[in-house]
Amino acid sequence: MQKDADDLSGAKLENVIMDIIHNAAVVEELVEKRVGDKEDWGWFKQLRFYSTQGGRGGDVYVKMLACRQEYSFEYQ
Known part of the structure; x- marks a missing residue:
């Protein structure tokens, strides 16, 4: 039972680390391309x-290009 909990915690930690690495890469790309406006293609995509x-308290939604979807926290 403890091993399963440790494996789950390890998987969650790995996913958080991967998200942080991805987010840092996105920010680096936005800075390199000098994206400074929310209408800029680099941000819009x-x-x-x-x-x-x-x-x-509020609802969360995700947007990409012209698409907007409600987010229901499927992976938590």
């Missing part, structure tokens, strides 16, 4: 998360 309210 990214997968972006938005909340309808500040904090924890």
